[in-house]
Amino acid sequence: MNQFRVLARNFSSSSALQNTVKNVTVIGGGLMGSGIAQVAAQAGQNVTLVDVSSDVLVKAQKSIGGNLSRVAKKVYKDKPQEGEKFVSESLARIKTATDPVQAAASADLVVEAIVENIGVKHQLFQKLDEAAPAHTILASNTSSLSINDIASVVKRKDKFGGLHFFNPVPVMRLLEVVRGAETSDATYKTMMEWGKAVGKTCITCKDTPGFVVNRLLVPYIAEAVRLFERGDASARDIDIAMKLGAGYPMGPLELADYVGLDTTKFILDGWHKKYPQETLFKPIPLVDKLVSEGKFGVKSGEGFYKYEKK
Numbered sequence: 001m002n003q004f005r006v007l008a009r010n011f012s013s014s015s016a017l018q019n020t021v022k023n024v025t026v027i028g029g030g031l032m033g034s035g036i037a038q039v040a041a042q043a044g045q046n047v048t049l050v051d052v053s054s055d056v057l058v059k060a061q062k063s064i065g066g067n068l069s070r071v072a073k074k075v076y077k078d079k080p081q082e083g084e085k086f087v088s089e090s091l092a093r094i095k096t097a098t099d100p101v102q103a104a105a106s107a108d109l110v111v112e113a114i115v116e117n118i119g120v121k122h123q124l125f126q127k128l129d130e131a132a133p134a135h136t137i138l139a140s141n142t143s144s145l146s147i148n149d150i151a152s153v154v155k156r157k158d159k160f161g162g163l164h165f166f167n168p169v170p171v172m173r174l175l176e177v178v179r180g181a182e183t184s185d186a187t188y189k190t191m192m193e194w195g196k197a198v199g200k201t202c203i204t205c206k207d208t209p210g211f212v213v214n215r216l217l218v219p220y221i222a223e224a225v226r227l228f229e230r231g232d233a234s235a236r237d238i239d240i241a242m243k244l245g246a247g248y249p250m251g252p253l254e255l256a257d258y259v260g261l262d263t264t265k266f267i268l269d270g271w272h273k274k275y276p277q278e279t280l281f282k283p284i285p286l287v288d289k290l291v292s293e294g295k296f297g298v299k300s301g302e303g304f305y306k307y308e309k310k
C-alpha cells in the first residue's frame with residue numbers, strides 16, 4: 001500500500017487538526033525522537049527537533065534523510081523525481097535546535113522523547129509548561145513511567161497525555177494514546193487525530209505500567225535474559241527459538257539490543273523501585289554489567305551481540 005500518500009491525504013483532509021496542530025516540537029533527537037520527527041514531517045507538519053547535543057542532531061538529520069530515501073524508493077519507485085521532491089520537502093520541514101524553551105514557544109504540540117528518567121523529564125516539562133503558549137499540548141513518549149507522575153509538575157494537566165510510539169517509528173504502525181487522570185476530552189481527541197494523521201493506528205490505554213505493549217513485552221524480555229544468564233541456552237538459540245517457534249520478527253535479545261540496553265535498564269530499575277516485591281522486575285546482574293561497560297546494544301556497537309558502528 002502507498003502508505004505515505006495516504007499520510008499526506010490524512011493530514012490535509014483533517015481540517016479540525018490543521019487548525020489545532022501545525023507546528024510540532026519533538027524533544028530528544030535519539031532513536032525515537034528522530035523517527036517521530038520524520039513521520040510528522042512526512043505528514044506535512046512543521047517540525048522542530050531539539051536535543052541537548054548538536055552532534056546528536058547532525059546524526060538524526062542524516063538518519064532521517066536515509067530513512068526518507070528508503071521510503072521514497074518504495075513509494076515512488078517509478079517516479080524518482082517525485083521521490084527526490086518528497087525527501088527534500090520532508091527534510092526542509094524539519095528544523096533543529098538545542099534550546100527546548102525557544103522551540104516550545106511556537107509549538108501546538110510538544111512530544112518529549114528524552115531519557116527514561118522521571119527527574120530529567122520533570123525538569124524539562126516544568127520549563128516547557130512555562131514557555132509554551134496556553135493552547136499547546138504536552139505529550140510524553142515514555143515507555144514505562146506513569147503519565148500522571150510526569151504531569152504532576154505541570155499546571156496544564158488537561159493538556160497533557162501520553163503518545164507512545166514504537167521502534168522503528170517509520171515502520172511500526174501502532175501508537176498508544178494514554179489519557180492521564182486530568183487529560184481533557186479535547187486533548188485526547190486531538191492526540192488521536194494527530195496519531196492518525198501521522199499514519200498510525202491508535203489504541204487507547206489507561207495510565208497503567210507499560211500500557212499494553214510493554215506490560216507484556218518487559219516480562220518476556222526480562223525472562224529471556226534470565227534464561228541466557230543461567231546458561232540454559234545461547235543468545236543465538238533463544239533468538240532463533242522465538243523467531244522460528246513463535247513467529248516474532250526479532251528474538252528477545254536482539255530486540256533488547258535494538259531498543260537499547262540503557263533504556264531497558266532505566267525501565268526495569270524504575271519498575272523495581274516502584275514495585276519492589278515484584279520478582280519479574282528484579283535487577284538483572286548481566287544487564288547492569290553490560291550497561292556499566294557502555295554496551296548499550298546497536299547504538300553503541302555492542303550489547304548481547306556485536307554490531308558494525310555506523
Ligand SMILES: CCCCCCCCCCCCCC(=O)CC(=O)SCCNC(=O)CCNC(=O)[C@H](O)C(C)(C)COP(=O)(O)OP(=O)(O)OC[C@H]1O[C@@H](n2cnc3c(N)ncnc32)[C@H](O)[C@@H]1OP(=O)(O)O
Nearest residue numbers: 067070143166167168170218221222249250256264268287
Ligand atoms: C535487557 C533487560 C531486560 C529488562 C526488561 C526490559 C525490556 C524492555 C523492553 C521494552 C522496551 C521499550 C520499548 C518500547 O517502549 C516499545 C517498543 O518500541 S518495543 C519494540 C517494537 N519493535 C519491534 O518489535 C521491532 C521488531 N522488528 C521488526 O519489525 C523488524 O525486524 C524491522 C522492521 C526492525 C527490520 O526488519 P528486517 O526485515 O529485519 O530488516 P530490513 O532492513 O529489511 O527492514 C524491513 C523493511 O522496513 C524498512 N525499514 C526498516 N527500518 C526503517 C526505518 N527506520 N525507516 C524507514 N524504513 C525502514 C526497510 O526499508 C524494509 O522495507 P522493505 O520494503 O521490506 O524493503
Ligand SMILES: NC(=O)C1=CN([C@@H]2O[C@H](COP(=O)(O)OP(=O)(O)OC[C@H]3O[C@@H](n4cnc5c(N)ncnc54)[C@H](O)[C@@H]3O)[C@@H](O)[C@H]2O)C=CC1
Nearest residue numbers: 028029030031032051052056113114115116142143167259
Ligand atoms: N528505544 C525504544 O525502543 C523506545 C523508547 N521509548 C522511550 O522514548 C524515550 C527516548 O528513548 P530513545 O530515543 O530510545 O533514547 P535515546 O537515548 O536514543 O535518545 C534520547 C535523547 O534525548 C537527549 N536528551 C536527554 N536529555 C535531554 C534534555 N533535557 N533535553 C533535550 N534532549 C535531551 C539525549 O541527548 C538523547 O539524544 C524514552 O522515554 C524511552 O523510554 C519509547 C518507545 C520505544
